[in-house]
Each structure stands twice: as C-alpha cells, then as structure tokens.
Amino acid sequence: MPQFDELLAESHRRGIRVIMDLVINHTSDEHPWFVESRSSKDNPKRDYYIWRPGKNGLEPNNWESIFGGSAWQLDEATGEYYMHLFSVKQPDLNWENADVRRELYDMINWWLDKGIDGFRVDAITHVKKIKSLPDLPNQDRKRYVPSWDGHRNREGLLDYLRELKAETFAKYDIMTVGEANGVELTQAEDFVGEAAGVFNMIFQFEHMTIDQGPGGKWNLRPDWKLSELKEILSRWQTGHEGRGWNALFLENHDVPRSVSRFGNDRDYHAASAKMLATCYMLMQGMPYIYQGQEIGMTNVRFDSLEQYRDVEIMNWFREGAAAGLSKSELLEPVYAQGRDNARTPMQWNGGKHAGFSQAEPWIEVNPNYVDINVERQLQDPHSILQYYKKLIRLRASELAAIYGSYELLLPEDERVYAYLRTLGEEKLLVLCSFCEHIAAICLPEEVAKSRSLLLLGNVKPAERITEDDALGGSLALQPYEARVYKLV
Missing domain, CATH: 3.90.400.10 (Oligo-1,6-glucosidase; Domain 2)
Structure with missing residues (x-):
C-alpha cells in the first residue's frame, strides 16, 4: 500500500488521474x-x-x-x-444479499476516500441473475447452453446500479466507465445520461463480434464487411449524441490486437496501425488506448498449446480436443481471437523479456519485440508511437474533434471509412482506407467544393500538408492511408 500511495501522489502531482479496475460480480475462490x-x-x-x-x-x-x-x-x-459465470476460480457474489452490497459499497468508498479518480467497473451487467435460475431453452440438445439470457442485463439490474451510484460514485468527483455487455442503445439515458445515468460511459461490444460467426468467437468469419462496422459504430455515434458519451476502443485485455484484426500486420503494419488510430480516435467520445496499441503490437502465434495461459483458451483446447479437433484446428482460431494476443508483456525495448522485467514473465514475449518496441519508436519520427502523439495533439487542438456532431459519408463503400465532425462552422473530414489497394472515392458535392487543409496523414505527411482551393470530388487513397482535413 505505501507503493500505491506513492503512485497516486506522484501521478496527481503530474496531473495524471488514476482509474482502478473494480471487480464486484465475483471474487477469487481464495478470498x-x-x-x-x-x-x-x-x-x-x-x-x-x-x-x-x-x-x-x-x-x-x-x-x-x-x-x-x-x-x-x-x-x-x-x-x-x-x-461461476467466468472461471471456476471466480465464484459469483450474491447481489440479492443486502449485506454483500453493503460490504462492497464500504470497500468502494474506502478507495475513493483514499483519493483515486474513478473506476472501470468490470462485468457489471452480470450481477443480476434470473432469480429462479431456470434451465434455458436447449433446442440443439447441448450439454450446456450459453447463459447470456440468464444473467446479462436482466430486469432489476438498474435498481442495483442506481443504489451503487447513490451509495458510492455520486458522493465523489470521479469518472466511471462500465463494462456493459448486453446494453442496448435504447438504454443510453439509464446508463450514461447526464442527469440519471449510472455511469459516465460504458463499453459496448457490438463491434467486437463483427468477425465472429454464429458459433461464437472460435467460429471465425473472415468475410466481414466494412459497411457492417460503419453501421454499428455510426449507430452508437448518432444514438449517443446529446444523450451520453461514447467510450471509443478497438483493443482491451479481452480482444485481439487491432492491427492484426482490422488492419494488415504483415505488409502494411505501420500504415494500418496509424489508420485504425485515426479512424476511432477522432469519433465523438473518449478514446481508450490499450497498452501496446500505441506501438502497433500484434497478435502472437505460439507453436505449442503449452505456451498459452488464458483460462478461456485452456477450456477451448480441452473441449476441442475432446471433440476430435487437430492441433491446427485448435490453434488457428486462437491466433485470430485468443485473449493472450493482448496479454503478452509490453514491449519496451529489444533487450531481455522486451524490457518488461528482469524476471521470467508469466507468458512469453511476442517474438517480434526486437522490431516493435517503445525505445525504437521513440527514435523514429515517423513511428506509430509518434503518430499517436500527433493524433492526440490534433484532437486536443480541434474542438470539432471533441464536441462536433458525427456524420457518416459513403456508407456503402467497402474500402474507405469516411466521416465528418461538425461544430458550428468548423468541420473535420476523416478518411480511412481499409483496403490493400488504391481506393478511388467520390466525395459528396458539398464536401468536395470545400477549401481544405490537410492536418494529418499517415502517408508522407510532411509532403501532403497543403491548403487547396477546393478539396475536389475524386480522391485516391493509398493502401491503408488515413487523412484528416480541416474544411474551410
């Protein structure tokens, strides 16, 4: 605790706020x-x-x-x-018991009294279960049935969350973001509304299942379409406007690395990592950057089943092997969707264990740490890390990037994600190519006739920042190119 107290004090002295993970759906079985x-x-x-x-x-x-x-x-x-909705070592707490809730609230307030600045609230939509805990319909005659309907976002959940807020969060000047799997856009006012919302923001995961088939995360769907991603993200952008604040993310500890998932980590590693950052960080809401995303850390491809550590992967290996799947059939979905892709140690430098620790880490470092690491990218003015810094400065300097309304352009285009952010007379145009080929696009007339200043780009940016008489109706984007224009 003295180390934590020092961390908190020194962070605050530097103007950094400290947000803690709050896990109150379950405890350890060793608690x-x-x-x-x-x-x-x-x-x-x-x-x-x-x-x-x-x-x-x-x-x-x-x-x-x-x-x-x-x-x-x-x-x-x-x-x-x-x-245990999660691991066998994570028994679920009984939120029906008022004594449990009181003890949790006391614990939360103890941390808030210490001076922390908020919480990311884990798995919070699972705390309310159907009271009778009935068997769920099993038309496919499975041994066990996916139980989302029994415990995710059930009736009565908001009663618990309003009590939680009243007894804890509402008494402090803090920020809260709920991991809110299953929350629908129609519930925005209840969850993130400024007046009555129980959190400041929520993580919704609709876009995180776009590359998964009907069989779930291990059932890969490589033929997902960009137009589908646009529809999901745009619906939350416009649906939250004036009602709540989006939590923007492409990575966290439970999902694969974005450059391997939505970009091209082989032939266009830097370009696609920068493009993805541009695409989501300039939308309306609060951008979250997961550790290693800012240097383009990639998925890992371990050769052996024994090299993996995640309990979800272990269960997949056990059940898949029992079903007769081969080693390659077990590993290929893990290469694409496994949580250990986001859990290999942070790649600080090209030294032992990527500079993460002098001790042996719990899981092996991604072998590409020699090429992809913080130390190397700090020395390269055109690195992914330096681009993230430019992008953050741009976002901080342009009010339209924070408060502007969102308008999707070219909704049916399967190669380019284009949108406008508008605040009064200020307009930002964001163009992001998800394509491995040159993508020619035709902009709407009212955009094309605007005078423009290229604020940021990921392809030869120093040579491309110019002010034009007019943007023009036709543009050709290089593979995974991103451009941010200010329209005047």
Missing part, C-alpha cells in the same frame, strides 16, 4: 469470504455466494460458463454447487 462461505452450509457468509444443490445427479441448471463448460462447480465438502 476470505469464499473460504468461509464454502466451510459449511450454515456459515454466516454462505449466502454471500450463489449455492444450489444438484438436480438429478447433475448441475443445478444447464447454464454454460462464459469460458466454456458448466457455470457450476461441485464443492465436495458440502455437497452443493457454486455458480
């Missing part, structure tokens, strides 16, 4: 509460978690864990099952 809870059926902490007897010699219901397998684990000592 003192759970140790007590599982010690006997009549322990005072028994009802802090969700315990049920088995049914017909099986689990209490047919719910599947988010990581695969049953959402229930048998405790041999007491003969009952506890619920």
